[in-house]
Each structure stands twice: as structure tokens, then as C-alpha cells.
Amino acid sequence: MIKWIFLLLLSTAAIAQELQKEYFFTDNTIVSTDLFPKMQKRFELVRIPAGKILYRMDAKVVAKTFELNGIRLDTGKIRFVTFIKKSPVDVTSLKIQLTRVLQERYPTIAIENISIMPHGYLASLPPEANAVFDPSCYLNGNGTFYIIDKDGLRRYFDYSLDATLNVLHTTRKVLRRENLNTANTALKEVPFESFRDTPLTGIPEHPHRFRAGLKPATPIIVRNVEKMPLILKDDNVIVEVRNGSVILELIATATQEGGLYDIITIQKRDGKRSRAKVIGEKRVELQ
Known part of the structure; x- marks a missing residue:
């Protein structure tokens, strides 16, 4: 039983923590739990000089500090770690x-x-x-x-x-x-x-x-x-035919669909086709 607990602890310690490229700080003394809040082991990493808003450290130095405390870090492609004052x-x-x-x-x-x-x-x-x-x-x-x-x-x-x-x-x-x-x-x-x-x-x-x-x-x-669209293909539409001040209306079939002010083709009852402008729902104006 003790052997299994030891192996479990050993395997947990072997899991590498992943380092980020930026961390925010409020206290100028940076400790391990500032980087990894769930980490049980707490130790000092660096003291940032007073008045410094940005402080940059070599990622290898950060990793080495953790290594000296028995913790392995995965730096990935990160070359530098920047600490930014919150x-x-x-x-x-x-x-x-x-x-x-x-x-x-x-x-x-x-x-x-x-x-x-x-x-x-x-x-x-x-x-x-x-x-x-x-x-x-x-x-x-x-x-x-x-x-x-x-x-x-x-x-x-x-x-x-x-x-x-x-x-x-x-x-x-x-x-x-x-x-x-x-x-x-x-x-x-x-x-x-x-x-x-x-x-x-x-x-x-x-x-x-x-x-x-x-x-x-x-x-x-x-x-x-x-x-x-206001008019769909095969809809029966009202066609306005303007002759001066006189407006005549007739029924035709839309052979195309169209939205407001679109020009579509209609087919009259005699089979002839004409162009008409959509002016409303199922209503067109002969062109």
C-alpha cells in the first residue's frame, strides 16, 4: 500500500506544469503559487524591484528555480516570462x-x-x-x-x-x-x-x-x-397598367419570383409574356 502511494506521488510530481508567457502581480515578491495557484509547494521565485510595472525573466531561469524545488516545468516555445503589475x-x-x-x-x-x-x-x-x-x-x-x-x-x-x-x-x-x-x-x-x-x-x-x-x-x-420575396414563381399577381391618369388592373401569373422594385416576367391570360416591376405583395406594374 505504501509503495503504491509513493508511486502515485512520484507520478504526480513528474507531471510537468505548463508555463505561460505572461502573469499579473500585485505583490512584488513573486512566489510559486502566483504562477500555479493549485500548487501545494510554495516558494519564492523573484523579487521585482519597487516601481517596476513590467519585469521579464528568462523562461529557463524560471524553470530551473522550480526544478531546484522538485517541480518540472514545460516551457514549450516560451523564451521569456513577463510579469505585469495588475x-x-x-x-x-x-x-x-x-x-x-x-x-x-x-x-x-x-x-x-x-x-x-x-x-x-x-x-x-x-x-x-x-x-x-x-x-x-x-x-x-x-x-x-x-x-x-x-x-x-x-x-x-x-x-x-x-x-x-x-x-x-x-x-x-x-x-x-x-x-x-x-x-x-x-x-x-x-x-x-x-x-x-x-x-x-x-x-x-x-x-x-x-x-x-x-x-x-x-x-x-x-x-x-x-x-x-413579395412574389413567388407561379403566383397570381395583380398587374397595374397605367394609361395617363387611368389605371387598369388585370390578373397574370408570375414566371419569376421577385422582391420590391425587382423587374420580373409575367404571363398574361392570352399566353403572352411581359416585363413588370414589383410594387407590393403580389402586385406589379407593367413596364
Whole structure:
């Protein structure tokens, strides 16, 4: 039994800890648990000189220090480790701005936590710091934004959030040009991590259809659907024929589909075809 415990401890110690290239610090004395919080053995690594905001160490020196304390580190391709003094700024206002931006686009998004970290050291925020977000913030759970400081310089921040969003999914295989409705879709809660385009969070107000076929349980994004044309092929349409101030109406069959102001071909009752402009739902104007 003792032998097995010894072997277990030995194998655990042999597992290499993976070194990162950047660490943030608040205390100038860096210890092992600052790099690996779950590590049981605590020992001093380096004392950063007072006033230093950035301090860089050779990764081999860091690894050697751990080795002398019986712990193996995997440095990978990292040549240097940079210690960055953690900024004392209160980023609450920036979190509020990010929350507002996301909730305006996705009213049902459920945000559990937001983490915001400035690039480098930042002593304070301007009194009214306005965050400038990239459009990609609507598609990703992490990213970068900036504010303009009192000197007119951009100060960048990284952010990440834990959130979920109800996204429309297909409930079965759907075909190209099939109507999007409650019979072939349903809402499903997913992590807000990464989307190729804006996800649909509900049935659109105006009728839509699928641009292409999709497999069952596929999250639906904006590029997957399109607005239903006002006129579909083989629809019976009302044709307006203008003659001065007089407007005549007749019935014809659309031989093409079309959206507002598109020029399509129609076929009259006598079999003749003409060009007409779409001016409304199932209504065209003879050209």
C-alpha cells in the first residue's frame, strides 16, 4: 500500500506544469503559487524591484528555480516570462457598457460574469471612459476594445464573458427555400462563445425562408435565411397598367419570383409574356 502511494506521488510530481508567457502581480515578491495557484509547494521565485510595472525573466531561469524545488516545468516555445503589475483601475463602468451593448442586440442574453483586463499597466480611467467596441463583439464571448484617455491615446482592453443565449435551431432537416417557422425550428440555450454570423434569437417579424438546406439541430444565423420575396414563381399577381391618369388592373401569373422594385416576367391570360416591376405583395406594374 505504501509503495503504491509513493508511486502515485512520484507520478504526480513528474507531471510537468505548463508555463505561460505572461502573469499579473500585485505583490512584488513573486512566489510559486502566483504562477500555479493549485500548487501545494510554495516558494519564492523573484523579487521585482519597487516601481517596476513590467519585469521579464528568462523562461529557463524560471524553470530551473522550480526544478531546484522538485517541480518540472514545460516551457514549450516560451523564451521569456513577463510579469505585469495588475492595474488598480475599477472597470465596473466598462462592464456596464459591454453589458448594455450586448443586451441591445440580444435582449435575452444571460450574462453571468465579465472579466476585463487592460493591456499593460493602467493607473486610472478617465472620468467618463467611453468604450469603443468592434462589431465582432456581437459574435464572440471574448475580444478587445479601447477607450480614449485624457491625452487622446487609445488604451486597449481584453475582455471575456460567461454568458448564454437562446438561439433558434432547426428541429429537422430543412430544404432550400423552405419557410422558416415554429414547425421546423425551436429555441435552444447555448454558450455565447463564437458565431460565424449573428444568431437568430427568435422567428423574424417578416416571413423568411432558408437560403440553403440545413441538418437537424443546426443553430441558425442571419446568413442562413433570407426575407421571403413579395412574389413567388407561379403566383397570381395583380398587374397595374397605367394609361395617363387611368389605371387598369388585370390578373397574370408570375414566371419569376421577385422582391420590391425587382423587374420580373409575367404571363398574361392570352399566353403572352411581359416585363413588370414589383410594387407590393403580389402586385406589379407593367413596364
